[in-house]
Amino acid sequence: MYQLNLGSLSIDEFLCEYWQKKPLLIKAGFQQFSDPLSADELAGLAQEEEIESRIVSCTEKNWDMQTGPFEDFSAFGAQGWTLLVQAVDHWHPEAAKLLDPFRFIPNWRIDDLMVSFSTPGGGVGPHLDQYDVFIIQGEGKRHWRVGMPDTSLKQLCPHPRLLQISPFKDCIDVITEPGDILYIPPGCPHDGISLENSLNYSVGFRAPAQKDLLTGLADHLVDHDISGKRFADNSRSVATSVGAITDADLQQAQQLLQQLVADNTMLPQWFGSLITRAKHELDLNEPDPHYGSDEIAEYLQEGSVLSRIGGLRCCYYQQNAASDILLFINGDQITLPANELTTAQLLADFTELTSTQNQHFIGSDERTMLLTSLINQGYWYFSE
Amino acid sequence: MYQLNLGSLSIDEFLCEYWQKKPLLIKAGFQQFSDPLSADELAGLAQEEEIESRIVSCTEKNWDMQTGPFEDFSAFGAQGWTLLVQAVDHWHPEAAKLLDPFRFIPNWRIDDLMVSFSTPGGGVGPHLDQYDVFIIQGEGKRHWRVGMPDTSLKQLCPHPRLLQISPFKDCIDVITEPGDILYIPPGCPHDGISLENSLNYSVGFRAPAQKDLLTGLADHLVDHDISGKRFADNSRSVATSVGAITDADLQQAQQLLQQLVADNTMLPQWFGSLITRAKHELDLNEPDPHYGSDEIAEYLQEGSVLSRIGGLRCCYYQQNAASDILLFINGDQITLPANELTTAQLLADFTELTSTQNQHFIGSDERTMLLTSLINQGYWYFSE
Ligand SMILES: O=C(O)CCC(=O)C(=O)O
Numbered sequence: 001m002y003q004l005n006l007g008s009l010s011i012d013e014f015l016c017e018y019w020q021k022k023p024l025l026i027k028a029g030f031q032q033f034s035d036p037l038s039a040d041e042l043a044g045l046a047q048e049e050e051i052e053s054r055i056v057s058c059t060e061k062n063w064d065m066q067t068g069p070f071e072d073f074s075a076f077g078a079q080g081w082t083l084l085v086q087a088v089d090h091w092h093p094e095a096a097k098l099l100d101p102f103r104f105i106p107n108w109r110i111d112d113l114m115v116s117f118s119t120p121g122g123g124v125g126p127h128l129d130q131y132d133v134f135i136i137q138g139e140g141k142r143h144w145r146v147g148m149p150d151t152s153l154k155q156l157c158p159h160p161r162l163l164q165i166s167p168f169k170d171c172i173d174v175i176t177e178p179g180d181i182l183y184i185p186p187g188c189p190h191d192g193i194s195l196e197n198s199l200n201y202s203v204g205f206r207a208p209a210q211k212d213l214l215t216g217l218a219d220h221l222v223d224h225d226i227s228g229k230r231f232a233d234n235s236r237s238v239a240t241s242v243g244a245i246t247d248a249d250l251q252q253a254q255q256l257l258q259q260l261v262a263d264n265t266m267l268p269q270w271f272g273s274l275i276t277r278a279k280h281e282l283d284l285n286e287p288d289p290h291y292g293s294d295e296i297a298e299y300l301q302e303g304s305v306l307s308r309i310g311g312l313r314c315c316y317y318q319q320n321a322a323s324d325i326l327l328f329i330n331g332d333q334i335t336l337p338a339n340e341l342t343t344a345q346l347l348a349d350f351t352e353l354t355s356t357q358n359q360h361f362i363g364s365d366e367r368t369m370l371l372t373s374l375i376n377q378g379y380w381y382f383s384e
Numbered sequence: 385m386y387q388l389n390l391g392s393l394s395i396d397e398f399l400c401e402y403w404q405k406k407p408l409l410i411k412a413g414f415q416q417f418s419d420p421l422s423a424d425e426l427a428g429l430a431q432e433e434e435i436e437s438r439i440v441s442c443t444e445k446n447w448d449m450q451t452g453p454f455e456d457f458s459a460f461g462a463q464g465w466t467l468l469v470q471a472v473d474h475w476h477p478e479a480a481k482l483l484d485p486f487r488f489i490p491n492w493r494i495d496d497l498m499v500s501f502s503t504p505g506g507g508v509g510p511h512l513d514q515y516d517v518f519i520i521q522g523e524g525k526r527h528w529r530v531g532m533p534d535t536s537l538k539q540l541c542p543h544p545r546l547l548q549i550s551p552f553k554d555c556i557d558v559i560t561e562p563g564d565i566l567y568i569p570p571g572c573p574h575d576g577i578s579l580e581n582s583l584n585y586s587v588g589f590r591a592p593a594q595k596d597l598l599t600g601l602a603d604h605l606v607d608h609d610i611s612g613k614r615f616a617d618n619s620r621s622v623a624t625s626v627g628a629i630t631d632a633d634l635q636q637a638q639q640l641l642q643q644l645v646a647d648n649t650m651l652p653q654w655f656g657s658l659i660t661r662a663k664h665e666l667d668l669n670e671p672d673p674h675y676g677s678d679e680i681a682e683y684l685q686e687g688s689v690l691s692r693i694g695g696l697r698c699c700y701y702q703q704n705a706a707s708d709i710l711l712f713i714n715g716d717q718i719t720l721p722a723n724e725l726t727t728a729q730l731l732a733d734f735t736e737l738t739s740t741q742n743q744h745f746i747g748s749d750e751r752t753m754l755l756t757s758l759i760n761q762g763y764w765y766f767s768e
């Protein structure tokens with residue numbers, strides 16, 4: 001269990017003063033920090049086909065970028081490069097625990113844990129991201145600089161697959177040590193240059209853009225075979241120019257879209273499904289053979305502990321205490337009766353369920369069956 | 385040139401009383417009607433790979449449906465089947481002229497010309513469509529019945545690929561003869577059974593559904609690499625249940641979509657592009673080698689006549705007399721200066737341009753170049 005230490009700042013103050021507003025250095029944000037994984041383990045992950053990794057290197061001002069999997073790293077030498085591995089929380093349960101201290105932000109906003117290993121002089125160069133990030137310093141030291149958003153910064157492209165920015169004015173200039181945490185809002189330029197072999201953990205966030213939202217709604221209509229209302233024009237008058245598209249026609253098209261977007265029944269459905277879809281492969285833990293629900297009940301009675309696989313996105317929505325609960329797991333929607341809020345919360349709010357919490361699932365056959373199905377799909381597993 | 389004869393009805397009265405409201409039999413809507421194509425020609429089109437065709441047959445109450453291309457038709461016998469060919473206007477310039485009398489409805493609302501050949505007893509069975517249609521009786525006679533929308537009608541599926549409806553009460557019951565026209569609004573049940581070998585021409589309409597409109601906007605964002613604004617939550621408070629999706633979060637997602645849909649700059653762009661995209665293959669008439677614009681100018685000076693290829697969708701939008709004109713051709717947008725309305729109208733309003741009209745295109749180099757490019761793309765061609 002990692003515990004976030006904001007010093008004199010409360011979490012409310014952090015949210016009010018810094019979140020999405022300005023960068024913050026949280027010195028010793030994790031006290032007596034110990035790395036959940038080693039550089040060697042990270043290198044091992046970067047050898048896997050299904051894990052997204054890349055190496056950014058810079059020798060004599062020549063930037064390069066290669067994507068994994070990587071067989072070995074000797075060609076890169078002893079300095080001037082960084083290995084970055086995406087979605088490490090999907091593959092490494094200990095590393096996944098680094099996300100938990102940041103869950104004062106709701107689950108759906110959290111994206112993944114990226115882990116980087118940098119050799120001396122290594123870094124991805126000055127850049128900015130569209131998402132908030134907490135960067136945790138693991139072993140080693142790194143020189144980090146962070147600035148405020150600045151529209152005068154120019155995009156640079158030192159390599160076809162690298163986006164950097166022109167030199168920026170910093171408001172944070174620090175040598176980070178193990179356990180130090182940097183919070184960086186979207187659009188803030190940042191640059192980290194390693195002083196020695198060093199590990200960095202980036203807790204990244206999700207913030208769907210208008211295009212993503214629109215695509216989410218479009219996917220919902222397609223998945224559920226909903227065409228909606230058709231354009232209708234029963235008060236049309238004779239066209240004066242048959243090739244013209246009129247404002248009246250455009251307005252009706254716009255109105256049809258407005259009605260679709262205003263549909264409050266579909267809204268939680270498509271949003272929940274969109275936002276819980278994993279962007280990276282999951283390390284499903286599907287039991288073979290599948291469990292029967294009687295077996296599951298037995299394990300729970302015996303006091304087993306359940307873990308959710310890393311990176312599984314699980315959220316719920318309930319409009320009011322009398323409404324059905326929509327439970328979203330990895331893009332799928334499960335509808336639960338209004339009085340099953342505890343069921344939804346146990347699944348969505350916790351990444352690990354104690355034997356005490358688990359007793360809830362033997363409270364009814366439906367609950368046991370739901371859990372059995374989730375375990376058989378490889379989403380939850382007995383960790384003790 | 386076909387001329388629509390509504391009898392005592394004016395076009396305004398037709399629009400006001402019938403369009404999208406109730407079916408109408410227009411007896412001798414085309415006087416002294418002569419078929420633009422023969423049953424043999426239609427059979428020839430149904431042999432082509434790129435032309436969509438199907439045969440619906442019914443022998444002793446067994447419905448069947450096969451899709452083309454068809455090599456020969458002898459297996460189907462002398463009765464009880466109908467051959468239907470889609471988008472005949474794309475392939476047969478004379479048949480395409482059947483669309484023109486209906487252009488009191490703007491171009492973008494018109495879809496295509498479907499032509500059917502039915503043997504005695506042939507028909508697709510009682511059904512309803514989601515679009516308006518004018519069905520013109522060509523050679524032969526057919527027994528047509530049409531009813532009003534009726535929610536009590538049941539969907540029947542006598543064959544996996546045929547959707548029919550339960551018996552319906554008719555308000556039109558007629559034996560159509562050459563030149564008779566039936567207007568059928570969306571949702572009105574209809575059934576046509578041929579009395580002898582007969583040709584029917586269906587002028588079909590387009591009416592995008594909410595899903596189509598949404599997809600059109602989504603395609604626009606993708607094509608133009610527009611992500612739009614991202615979800616932002618700089619006034620977030622500590623999550624009480626980290627797995628919950630809150631109403632505030634949903635509302636913001638909804639607001640982002642509302643803003644996108646309310647964008648009046650993008651609206652004509654994506655709508656024009658969506659609505660002018662051809663649904664069926666075009667018979668492009670690309671010259672080889674391409675013309676130079678000096679050659680085009682010469683032909684125009686000599687008095688050549690230009691035709692637009694059948695089924696090419698061409699529309700324009702101009703917000704006000706001072707705004708740029710958006711010209712849409714087959715899904716592509718061309719922006720013209722505000723004073724080029726005549727250019728847009730000649731291209732969009734007419735399927736054929738006389739030598740007099742064509743003089744407009746030698747009025748400036750830009751016009752000649754535009755026309756040259758359209759001719760070189762195979763969209764317009766010299767027909768005389
Ligand atoms: O670890 C690194 O080198 C890059 C970290 C970073 O820039 C980020 O997470 O946004």
Ligand SMILES: O=C(O)CCC(=O)C(=O)O
Pocket residue numbers: 466498499500502507508513517519574576584586
């Ligand atoms: O011509 C046919 O047999 C079918 C015509 C029809 O139902 C239509 O065009 O909607």
Ligand SMILES: [Co+2]
Pocket residue numbers: 127128129190
């Ligand atoms: Co970054």
Ligand SMILES: [Co+2]
Pocket residue numbers: 511512513574
């Ligand atoms: Co029909």
